[in-house]
Amino acid sequence: MTPERYEKIRRVLSRRQPTLTVLMDEVNKPHNFSAILRTCDAVGVLTAHAVPPKSGALPTFDATSGSAHKWVGVVKHPDALGAVRQLQAQDVQVLATHLSQRSLDYREPDYTRPTCVLLGAEKWGVSDEAAEAADANIVIPMFGMVQSLNVSVAAATILFEAQRQRLAAGMYATPQLAPAELERLAFEWAYPDLAPGYRERGEPYPALDEAGQLRR
Numbered sequence: 329m330t331p332e333r334y335e336k337i338r339r340v341l342s343r344r345q346p347t348l349t350v351l352m353d354e355v356n357k358p359h360n361f362s363a364i365l366r367t368c369d370a371v372g373v374l375t376a377h378a379v380p381p382k383s384g385a386l387p388t389f390d391a392t393s394g395s396a397h398k399w400v401g402v403v404k405h406p407d408a409l410g411a412v413r414q415l416q417a418q419d420v421q422v423l424a425t426h427l428s429q430r431s432l433d434y435r436e437p438d439y440t441r442p443t444c445v446l447l448g449a450e451k452w453g454v455s456d457e458a459a460e461a462a463d464a465n466i467v468i469p470m471f472g473m474v475q476s477l478n479v480s481v482a483a484a485t486i487l488f489e490a491q492r493q494r495l496a497a498g499m500y501a502t503p504q505l506a507p508a509e510l511e512r513l514a515f516e517w518a519y520p521d522l523a524p525g526y527r528e529r530g531e532p533y534p535a536l537d538e539a540g541q542l543r544r
């Protein structure tokens with residue numbers, strides 16, 4: 329661990345947005361899944377949510393992710409409706425990307441609030457029941473011959489609007505993670521091979537000095 333690498337880890341963690349996330353509902357193509365996680369990393373999403381496709385497993389990561397899958401956690405859910413309700417119970421507004429009578433332009437919602445963007449499967453989109461349960465439905469206006477965007481493009485468009493609003497609100501200027509959580513993640517990111525051992529033994533992580541070296 330070089331001091332420069334540790335400094336980068338702390339800088340990235342100090343900009344993570346634990347109150348911004350996505351829920352991928354049966355996004356089944358590895359290049360889409362990977363591209364969405366890469367955008368999540370870029371805008372500071374700490375943890376993404378996903379309902380695996382009917383085949384059972386989450387898509388594997390491919391080169392499209394860069395190394396984003398190492399820096400963005402993925403929580404699995406058995407179904408989208410249950411996941412929507414769980415997030416709402418934690419006071420997260422769920423914005424379903426879905427064309428309906430009540431759809432808003434994607435730039436209208438307040439993304440400085442705890443927010444989850446619900447993204448649909450490539451073939452079927454977001455289910456009607458999950459869209460109805462969501463707090464709002466949002467769309468990216470389209471004026472072409474084709475009816476929809478690629479899901480990873482839609483995710484990037486919306487997440488960068490969230491980033492724009494959060495930058496304007498100063499949410500990248502001060503850490504959004506609690507100090508203890510930031511320290512915990514800094515150790516896990518700096519020492520991914522050591523961290524599991526400490527967890528298995530139920531021991532607290534050791535303190536690191538300012539350069540990210542283990543204190544003796």
Ligand SMILES: C[S@@+](CC[C@H](N)C(=O)[O-])C[C@H]1O[C@@H](n2cnc3c(N)ncnc32)[C@H](O)[C@@H]1O
Nearest residue numbers: 425447448451452453454467468476477479482
């Ligand atoms: C290829 S589209 C799904 C098309 C599907 N046939 C349908 O009717 O919804 C895959 C996903 O990309 C996102 N998406 C695509 N175009 C969008 C748009 N214009 N506005 C918002 N989200 C969009 C949504 O999450 C959508 O579920």
